[in-house]
Amino acid sequence: MDELLRVENLHTVFRTDRGVVHAVRDISYEINESEIIGLVGESGCGKSISQMSVLQLIPTPPGKIVSGKALFDGVDLLKLGKHSDELSGIRGEKISMIFQEPMTSLNPAMTIAKQMSEVLIVHLNTQKREARERCVDMLAQVGIPDPGNRIDDYPHQLSGGMRQRVMVGMAMLCNPKLIIADEATTALDATIQAQLLELMYEMVRRYKTALVLVTHNLGVVARYAQRINVMYAGRIVESGTVREIWNETAHPYTKGLLKCMPKLGTALTPIHGKPPSLIGESVLCPFRPRCEERIALCDELPVGAPTHLGGSHSTACIRVTEGKGL
Amino acid sequence: MTELKSDPAAVFAVEDDLLPPVNETRRFFRVLFSRKIVVFGAAIIFITIVCALFANGIAPFEPNKQDLKNVLAAPDFTHWLGTDAIGRDLLSRIIHGTRVALLIGVGTVVISAILGSVIGLVAGYASGFLQAIIMRATDALMALPPIMLALLISAILGGGVRGVMIAVAVSLLPGYIRLIAGQVLSLKENDYIMAERSMGASRTRIMFRHLLPNCMSPLIVQMTMMMGLAILTEASLSFLSLGIIPPTPAWGAMVYDGYRFLLRNPLLSIAPGLSIMLLVFAFNMVGDGLRDALDPRLRGAL
Numbered sequence: 001m002d003e004l005l006r007v008e009n010l011h012t013v014f015r016t017d018r019g020v021v022h023a024v025r026d027i028s029y030e031i032n033e034s035e036i037i038g039l040v041g042e043s044g045c046g047k048s049i050s051q052m053s054v055l056q057l058i059p060t061p062p063g064k065i066v067s068g069k070a071l072f073d074g075v076d077l078l079k080l081g082k083h084s085d086e087l088s089g090i091r092g093e094k095i096s097m098i099f100q101e102p103m104t105s106l107n108p109a110m111t112i113a114k115q116m117s118e119v120l121i122v123h124l125n126t127q128k129r130e131a132r133e134r135c136v137d138m139l140a141q142v143g144i145p146d147p148g149n150r151i152d153d154y155p156h157q158l159s160g161g162m163r164q165r166v167m168v169g170m171a172m173l174c175n176p177k178l179i180i181a182d183e184a185t186t187a188l189d190a191t192i193q194a195q196l197l198e199l200m201y202e203m204v205r206r207y208k209t210a211l212v213l214v215t216h217n218l219g220v221v222a223r224y225a226q227r228i229n230v231m232y233a234g235r236i237v238e239s240g241t242v243r244e245i246w247n248e249t250a251h252p253y254t255k256g257l258l259k260c261m262p263k264l265g266t267a268l269t270p271i272h273g274k275p276p277s278l279i280g281e282s283v284l285c286p287f288r289p290r291c292e293e294r295i296a297l298c299d300e301l302p303v304g305a306p307t308h309l310g311g312s313h314s315t316a317c318i319r320v321t322e323g324k325g326l
Numbered sequence: 327m328t329e330l331k332s333d334p335a336a337v338f339a340v341e342d343d344l345l346p347p348v349n350e351t352r353r354f355f356r357v358l359f360s361r362k363i364v365v366f367g368a369a370i371i372f373i374t375i376v377c378a379l380f381a382n383g384i385a386p387f388e389p390n391k392q393d394l395k396n397v398l399a400a401p402d403f404t405h406w407l408g409t410d411a412i413g414r415d416l417l418s419r420i421i422h423g424t425r426v427a428l429l430i431g432v433g434t435v436v437i438s439a440i441l442g443s444v445i446g447l448v449a450g451y452a453s454g455f456l457q458a459i460i461m462r463a464t465d466a467l468m469a470l471p472p473i474m475l476a477l478l479i480s481a482i483l484g485g486g487v488r489g490v491m492i493a494v495a496v497s498l499l500p501g502y503i504r505l506i507a508g509q510v511l512s513l514k515e516n517d518y519i520m521a522e523r524s525m526g527a528s529r530t531r532i533m534f535r536h537l538l539p540n541c542m543s544p545l546i547v548q549m550t551m552m553m554g555l556a557i558l559t560e561a562s563l564s565f566l567s568l569g570i571i572p573p574t575p576a577w578g579a580m581v582y583d584g585y586r587f588l589l590r591n592p593l594l595s596i597a598p599g600l601s602i603m604l605l606v607f608a609f610n611m612v613g614d615g616l617r618d619a620l621d622p623r624l625r626g627a628l
Binding site (some may be wrong): 055057061083086087089090091092093096097100101104105106107108109110118119122123316318 | 516517518521522523524526527528529531535536539540542553563
């Protein structure tokens, strides 16, 4: 499989009154063509910010991408101007995003037809009539009944699940190479969530699109993703294939996450404590205060980029890497 | 997670039965005309428009025709509202006065709304230096009473319909800039603006195709409200002899002409004054009704 996107040493900060917040700290990962990647972690760990940084969508100021590269088709996306035509050309056409809130992600003052065809008109210069036909076709593909009439509805006339279907269709319209689904199903109830995930899965399979599933639901990732990146406090602490993560869990945080997955009949084991503040520099392992497997070395050695463990498995846990004598 | 293969079409079909579509246009008019006072206001505006369009047919006399043998006449059956100091029929002049009133009212409001929206959009969507410059300049203009600003511009440009229109439009401009910039500041934080950016829409497209339509309801309300103010400002300017140049019938100038004869024939001032009051009141009432009808919280309600 060919490499589609390579992110290297991405570091994003926010300047606030209380100090510099290091929302994303020096993360690197890659996505291959037509691959489904899960990006997992609890709220506020930098999942969304890392994805928005790649397309330079974070508000600047107060945000700032301090360093890093995002190589997409040989072009460093972070070097392009924020309002440049090159970047606008990639957004929506090559890489598209689906956001969390289906209720507010569509412009309430525009019909679905107008909003959807906008993507085609902006990027492919499609004629209005042809754009409309393609949108109707796409709505049918994402399972909207009676698409020929529903396309003239306003967003408030659709339910949350249908709006998110529209968002999925919109993201697919230009046949992008990568779709970033930022908690795309979190706001929906469980049955609709399952339908939508199934739909997104079928769509990316059909069009050979790569997909990043940003979520805090490990179950979702386990079912659909091939590889998983686990983020904690702005860092990728463990990454590997689903099998590697499940069977050879290396990082104590990932173990904690797996224990937190609800199963019928068993009590949940929560991870105690709360995530650390992201303000200021820190070199030691951020999970140290909450870790149950902490060793003396954790308070001494700085934590770096994840270390390779074999296969595509790597982790940033000092106990594991030191124990292996690396 | 197990395979979930329910038929999505069946699920949504049920939902459609529960939510019959609401005809937005019909709901809009029902809310708008639910209050009698709004119907009354709309009727006044309608009558004014008819008078302005067909003034020559409706008015019993030429508005500028003098009848020097019959000056300051009391109301009778030929001159329903009497005549002024040089024997012109008051009713005909009031009917012809609707033209200036509407031209100024509608014209200035449209000019200042277009200009104000564009400047407000840029000020609200841009950040940093440009925003600061525009907003501080607007604050400076707002510090002056609008009538002073209009007086100043009118004095520089000289009277006449064109000068008055520019003067009144500029005096109304800061209000629009503030309104639109404020709307945009909150609207641009919405998820759909982020979604638009993520799909590669340009800044101009986001401003004019996405932000502006969402500002429409407060803008339309502001426009109807400002029509009253524009007519009042024009009347004040004409009253101060800095507005419409005399023979053209304008209500403000007529109030001024009449006030010297207030004791002999008070109708000369009262009748045009009352016309101004009625039209301004009508515009404000319709504006009020529009605000209720365009309230987004009522959208989709029955």
